[in-house]
Amino acid sequence: MAQRTTGTMPRRVALRGAGAMAAGAVLGAGRAAAETGDAPPPWMTEQGGLVAPYGSPSAHERDVIRRVTTARKLPSIVSIKTPLQDLTGIITPNGLHHARCHAGVPAIDPERHRLLVHGLVERPVSFGMDDLVRFPSVSRLHFLECSGNTSLYKDSEIKPGLTVQDTHGQVSCAEWTGVRLADVLAEAGVKKQAQWVLAEGADAAAMTRSVPIAKALDDAILAYAQNGERLRPENGYPLRLLLPGYEGNANVKWLRRLKLGATPFQTREETARYTGLLADGTALQFNFVMEVKSVITFPSPGRGPKQPGFWEISGLAWSGNGRIARVEVSTDGGASWRDAALQEPVLAKCLTRFRLPWTWDGGPALLQSRATDATGEVQPTRTRLIAARGANFYYHYNGITTWRVASGGAVTLAA
Amino acid sequence: MAQRTTGTMPRRVALRGAGAMAAGAVLGAGRAAAETGDAPPPWMTEQGGLVAPYGSPSAHERDVIRRVTTARKLPSIVSIKTPLQDLTGIITPNGLHHARCHAGVPAIDPERHRLLVHGLVERPVSFGMDDLVRFPSVSRLHFLECSGNTSLYKDSEIKPGLTVQDTHGQVSCAEWTGVRLADVLAEAGVKKQAQWVLAEGADAAAMTRSVPIAKALDDAILAYAQNGERLRPENGYPLRLLLPGYEGNANVKWLRRLKLGATPFQTREETARYTGLLADGTALQFNFVMEVKSVITFPSPGRGPKQPGFWEISGLAWSGNGRIARVEVSTDGGASWRDAALQEPVLAKCLTRFRLPWTWDGGPALLQSRATDATGEVQPTRTRLIAARGANFYYHYNGITTWRVASGGAVTLAA
Numbered sequence: 001m002a003q004r005t006t007g008t009m010p011r012r013v014a015l016r017g018a019g020a021m022a023a024g025a026v027l028g029a030g031r032a033a034a035e036t037g038d039a040p041p042p043w044m045t046e047q048g049g050l051v052a053p054y055g056s057p058s059a060h061e062r063d064v065i066r067r068v069t070t071a072r073k074l075p076s077i078v079s080i081k082t083p084l085q086d087l088t089g090i091i092t093p094n095g096l097h098h099a100r101c102h103a104g105v106p107a108i109d110p111e112r113h114r115l116l117v118h119g120l121v122e123r124p125v126s127f128g129m130d131d132l133v134r135f136p137s138v139s140r141l142h143f144l145e146c147s148g149n150t151s152l153y154k155d156s157e158i159k160p161g162l163t164v165q166d167t168h169g170q171v172s173c174a175e176w177t178g179v180r181l182a183d184v185l186a187e188a189g190v191k192k193q194a195q196w197v198l199a200e201g202a203d204a205a206a207m208t209r210s211v212p213i214a215k216a217l218d219d220a221i222l223a224y225a226q227n228g229e230r231l232r233p234e235n236g237y238p239l240r241l242l243l244p245g246y247e248g249n250a251n252v253k254w255l256r257r258l259k260l261g262a263t264p265f266q267t268r269e270e271t272a273r274y275t276g277l278l279a280d281g282t283a284l285q286f287n288f289v290m291e292v293k294s295v296i297t298f299p300s301p302g303r304g305p306k307q308p309g310f311w312e313i314s315g316l317a318w319s320g321n322g323r324i325a326r327v328e329v330s331t332d333g334g335a336s337w338r339d340a341a342l343q344e345p346v347l348a349k350c351l352t353r354f355r356l357p358w359t360w361d362g363g364p365a366l367l368q369s370r371a372t373d374a375t376g377e378v379q380p381t382r383t384r385l386i387a388a389r390g391a392n393f394y395y396h397y398n399g400i401t402t403w404r405v406a407s408g409g410a411v412t413l414a415a
Numbered sequence: 416m417a418q419r420t421t422g423t424m425p426r427r428v429a430l431r432g433a434g435a436m437a438a439g440a441v442l443g444a445g446r447a448a449a450e451t452g453d454a455p456p457p458w459m460t461e462q463g464g465l466v467a468p469y470g471s472p473s474a475h476e477r478d479v480i481r482r483v484t485t486a487r488k489l490p491s492i493v494s495i496k497t498p499l500q501d502l503t504g505i506i507t508p509n510g511l512h513h514a515r516c517h518a519g520v521p522a523i524d525p526e527r528h529r530l531l532v533h534g535l536v537e538r539p540v541s542f543g544m545d546d547l548v549r550f551p552s553v554s555r556l557h558f559l560e561c562s563g564n565t566s567l568y569k570d571s572e573i574k575p576g577l578t579v580q581d582t583h584g585q586v587s588c589a590e591w592t593g594v595r596l597a598d599v600l601a602e603a604g605v606k607k608q609a610q611w612v613l614a615e616g617a618d619a620a621a622m623t624r625s626v627p628i629a630k631a632l633d634d635a636i637l638a639y640a641q642n643g644e645r646l647r648p649e650n651g652y653p654l655r656l657l658l659p660g661y662e663g664n665a666n667v668k669w670l671r672r673l674k675l676g677a678t679p680f681q682t683r684e685e686t687a688r689y690t691g692l693l694a695d696g697t698a699l700q701f702n703f704v705m706e707v708k709s710v711i712t713f714p715s716p717g718r719g720p721k722q723p724g725f726w727e728i729s730g731l732a733w734s735g736n737g738r739i740a741r742v743e744v745s746t747d748g749g750a751s752w753r754d755a756a757l758q759e760p761v762l763a764k765c766l767t768r769f770r771l772p773w774t775w776d777g778g779p780a781l782l783q784s785r786a787t788d789a790t791g792e793v794q795p796t797r798t799r800l801i802a803a804r805g806a807n808f809y810y811h812y813n814g815i816t817t818w819r820v821a822s823g824g825a826v827t828l829a830a
Contacts, residue, residue: 041527041671047491047619048519051649053480055510057469058652060525061645065468076462088592088640089554094508095470096644104463110475112456136727139504139758139768177503204462225503227642229511230476234466237473256456312551343554345760353554 076104081169092172102205119259122189146170147247178223245320279390294371308362319373333366491519496584507587517620534674537604561585562662593638660735694805705735709786723777734788748781
């Protein structure tokens with residue numbers, strides 16, 4: 001592609017400098033106007049604004065924000081949902097990553113933060129952040145989903161005002177960097193009897209979960225960075241557990257302690273909460289993996305097609321069991337299906353963006369997506385999911401979502 | 416993994432609520448202290464802070480910022496460099512993406528912004544942003560590098576105070592989403608004679624570059640989003656050209672016009688600037704592709720090893736010609752080399768993170784990385800690069816960088 005030119009080039013390079021460029025600014029707008037025949041827009045007629053050392057979105061994007069919901073009894077019990085209807089691709093920008101905090105966001109000084117590894121180990125060890133970042137590091141793109149995301153088991157939850165941010169906004173995706181948990185545990189020396197690891201957070205809730213040793217030694221990460229920079233405070237700064245594919249709360253944030261034991265620790269978060277109540281009165285416990293799931297983000301409530309004609313149906317699919325193998329889309333409520341295109345790279349335990357061209361005839365439509373993962377698991381219909389689990393189940397909802405498109409283009413959640 | 420438990424579970428689920436969790440917060444800190452034998456840190460003894468709808472980094476990360484350099488004659492001529500020494504993985508968070516602005520950042524109203532396609536087309540067309548986002552979309556992870564990044568051709572540029580942010584901070588990487596330029600051009604109908612596309616920005620500099628039609632019809636994107644959200648203002652909001660692998664300035668920001676022509680348009684930015692002045696007085700013009708390159712980000716100036724022992728050498732490699740095939744690292748100034756591990760996914764025209772374990776003996780060391788891309792091109796030494804291009808060349812510097820580690824662990828740029 002490179003071409004050589006000769007002649008006056010060197011002289012011109014020497015003559016033109018910053019001053020010439022400033023004059024060029026006005027000439028540029030004038031030239032542009034002459035070419036297009038209309039007046040240049042106002043932002044071409046004056047020098048532009050400055051740039052902050054740490055940037056922010058355009059003021060025109062001020063409505064692209066997370067929905068922050070706090071508990072009436074205690075405002076630090078908070079749920080923060082990602083605006084999936086406004087996002088593209090698979091990466092969630094850090095400012096819009098979802099979060100769930102049981103006692104607000106602790107203001108941790110990273111210089112004073114420590115991680116203790118004890119219990120069934122050869123030698124208890126305590127690490128500072130400086131120690132942890134010296135370990136060999138690993139970076140991986142993974143989704144993180146709250147176990148309570150999209151809980152639509154009850155018919156009373158099918159409210160027409162809900163957006164995809166309301167129903168699915170507790171899933172996000174980032175490039176996480178940290179240390180393999182297996183490497184850190186090896187420093188302490190895991191005893192043979194150790195089958196479970198208690199992970200404890202340094203928030204006022206002392207959030208604790210038991211993690212099977214097999215997961216800890218497989219792909220678990222002690223993460224200190226997300227999308228290149230250090231973790232955001234609400235996502236666990238300065239250190240969190242990352243258990244790819246596991247329900248969000250098990251990925252303990254503000255991680256301060258790992259205790260190895262022979263049996264699960266039966267913490268409050270795995271007895272009173274985060275269990276799955278079945279119709280026969282028994283409860284599923286340690287049901288960690290977020291199963292295959294998908295949702296259409298466009299069209300979706302508040303983001304309907306504005307006129308008949310071509311629109312691209314787009315959405316996200318994910319599975320805690322591995323890669324997404326297939327996403328099918330229906331525009332007639334499941335009567336017929338077409339395969340959507342999957343955007344590369346398709347990565348294990350990561351969001352996958354899918355897309356399908358659609359010509360909307362202007363009439364009513366029922367939009368659905370159905371994901372299949374590499375293990376062959378297929379996303380169930382809502383009816384099938386409720387039949388299997390009962391309407392008192394709360395967590396791990398992964399049923400097919402139906403968006404009803406009305407003749408005017410308005411979109412609402414349907415059962 | 417899921418286990419069933421029976422008995423009191425349903426009752427306990429019913430009894431525990433928000434109030435019980437608030438009480439649990441204090442209990443949690445007490446229990447944690449009893450387990451570890453020390454007093455809980457202060458952030459475990461009180462409820463944590465609230466969360467903003469659009470999040471920010473921890474106050475403890477306030478030094479992780481871009482370096483903003485403005486021209487003395489006009490502050491809107493600005494260069495903004497990414498703090499590579501503080502980042503992990505391959506994604507650059509949007510707040511830290513590098514930028515180069517010739518007339519500051521225009522405050523564009525996306526509702527009023529339009530893209531005109533004209534010149535050698537069947538029918539000139541003008542698009543609003545609403546029109547463009549209706550096209551089929553595509554998302555891709557690509558690096559973006561300023562053509563002037565790392566210009567170290569002159570020995571006088573080898574200053575010991577420089578950090579990797581100073582020398583290499585004009586490269587960043589994001590997941591870009593937009594429309595295939597080929598699809599938009601097809602709407603206008605490209606005439607046979609059209610060989611070049613003029614791209615013009617809507618800033619006061621009316622930044623213009625000529626792009627070969629082959630590139631425009633290959634992998635060029637009209638991007639409107641980066642890392643999931645809409646483009647940041649300094650990165651081209653609401654629309655920019657993305658030419659994967661091409662020098663940054665050709666990826667015209669704030670894109671308002673595409674004119675198709677039979678020959679290059681010989682704009683100011685491709686005659687007076689962004690040409691490569693060779694030793695024989697001729698200049699390389701339309702030298703678009705950013706060649707294979709790499710740099711070690713740890714250790715690097717200001718981020719030296721603090722004591723002898725294990726450290727992980729880590730850095731970034733990229734090539735405008737495709738995927739990175741190999742990165743070798745030397746700790747003895749190029750006398751011997753070892754292969755670094757490449758973090759998956761390794762994607763074409765994208766940053767690739769490489770890592771190599773290193774045991775520092777506490778003595779002087781000369782750290783270098785050498786990348787090879789899938790086309791077989793090998794990153795040259797600085798000496799070889801200068802011999803080929805002459806010391807008056809300015810752009811497209813991709814020579815091997817040498818970090819000198821002194822006995823105390825201080826790191827400086829070496830020739």
